[in-house]
Amino acid sequence: MKTVNHWIDGKSVEGTSGDYGPVTDPATGVVTTRVAFASVEEVDAAVAAAKAAWATWGVSSLATRTGVLFRYRALLDAHRDELARLITAEHGKVHSDALGEVARGLEIVELACGITTQLKGELSTQVASRVDVASIRQPLGVVAGITPFNFPAMVPMWMFPLAVACGNTFVLKPSEKDPSAAIRLAELAAEAGLPDGVLNVVNGDRVAVDRLLEHPDVAAVSFVGSTPIARHIHTTASAHGKRVQALGGAKNHMLVLPDADLDAAADAAVSAAYGSAGERCMAISAVVAVGETGDELVARIRERAEKIKIGPGDDPASEMGPLITKAHRDKVASYVHGAAAQGAQVVLDGTGFTVEGYEDGHWIGLSLLDRVPVDADAYRDEIFGPVLCVLRAETYEEGVALINASPWGNGTAIFTRDGGAARRFQLEVEAGMVGVNVPIPVPVGYHSFGGWKHSLFGDHHIYGTDGVRFYTRGKVVTTRWPDPEDGGVDLGFPSHR
Secondary structure (H helix, E strand, O other): OEEEOEEEOOEEEOOOOOOEEEEEEOOOOEEEEEEEOOOHHHHHHHHHHHHHHHHHHOOOOHHHHHHHHHHHHHHHHHOHHHHHHHHHHHHOOOHHHHHHHHHHHHHHHHHHHOHHHHOOOEEEEEEEOOEEEEEEEEEOOEEEEEOOOOOOOHHHHHHHHHHHHOOOEEEEEOOOOOOHHHHHHHHHHHHOOOOOOOEEEOOOOHHHHHHHHHOOOEEEEEEEOOHHHHHHHHHHHHHOOOEEEEEOOOOEEEEEOOOOOHHHHHHHHHHHHHHHHHOOOOOEEEEEEEHHHHHHHHHHHHHHHOOOOEOOOOOOOOOEOOOOOHHHHHHHHHHHHOOHHHOOEEEEOOOOOOOOOOOOOOOOOOEEEEOOOOOOHHHHOOOOOOEEEEEEEOOHHHHHHHHHOOOEEOEEEEEOOOHHHHHHHHHHOOOOEEEEOOOOOOOOOOOOEOOEEOOEEEOOOEOHHHHHHHOEEEEEEEEEOOOOOOOOOOOOOOOOO
16 A cells, blocks of 8 residues: 655654554545555654754745756646646545646746745835935745645645745645645655755644644744634644634535526636535635525526536546545535425435445535525535535525625635626625636635635735745844934934934
């Protein structure tokens, strides 16, 4: 059986704790790999390697850093297909979707390649007689990232390329459910010339996570995952004096107005709700149909959903793969099983779906629930699976009020032909990312990704300008070179005149 070890100080390191976790092929249900779970001592070794590397990497030239990143970008591009296949084998998503994940991660590597402009400081000359003031940004030191199973390559690339470009060193704790992609990212970084210890990977469970949150040499922690864990990350790391960006869960709404192109809206709803089997924090999981659009919109969504081809991720004909684990599949199915009793209309029930020849895989079909009450579990909870809820609203105002009442505020979208309504929506809706006739408004790499309310804990969004600011801290330098005749004691308050 394949074993995934840690990556510490530029080399693969076998686990010494004796604890291992299973990695399953979601399409077959077969355990194909075991992953070493780090002990406290192994996490400490990774942090120590990062701290030692920071002594030189933190003062290295921008040309040195960007040179490594440009080579890294070329290697990632050459290994796109390999990385995608690792993702499919352990996560289950279809190959085309895995390729798209790698491509979106590459956007942030490309942003990191341009770090020279992102780190430009400011200078004010002659603020007083012969006095200049400069603002600069410097790296934090050792920083850590804790990433989820649903994007095992993209989310790590949202973090460490910018962090190391800014001069930090990094310890990554990827999901134990699909760890191989993260290890391969580290190997390719070493091949690109990233010095030993600058990027380290420790696998494991809560033992590894909590040690990173508490370690005195870790200056900052980035996290993407569910809201309960994001809250724990933020509370614990902050209590230990660390800077934190913790992105939590979501219940993303799509508001469809009566004037919308219903074919376009139905296409978007199916794509955004069921892509990657709904295991996306930016998936559309709730459609709010305004006025008389609901019945026709639901009919068009159902027509499209029934045609989606579900199968193994390595089958080119498959459009949607399995869920990550059997336990998660069963949990997702429970929301559909209980929907009718809680007042929803079950239009499509995908819970009995299986694939011939892969009966032990973690399969579930597409489910569509209509007229879902706001107090139903299927609406209140983040399901993280291919279940789409449709709610009804009489007016635009009622629809926006419904969205804003949600405790989450990650992403949202409006479908309309009315520019005035769209402009009003983007100002009134309480969410961090808004799409206008765009169902999954994930920003490009040079803008920042992050939500509001229970979808974000901390002050900084991830990547983009916010990412650069998160991984650096400001310093202001005031300089005066006096003339020889200047001098004398002055106990008064310093003056800029």
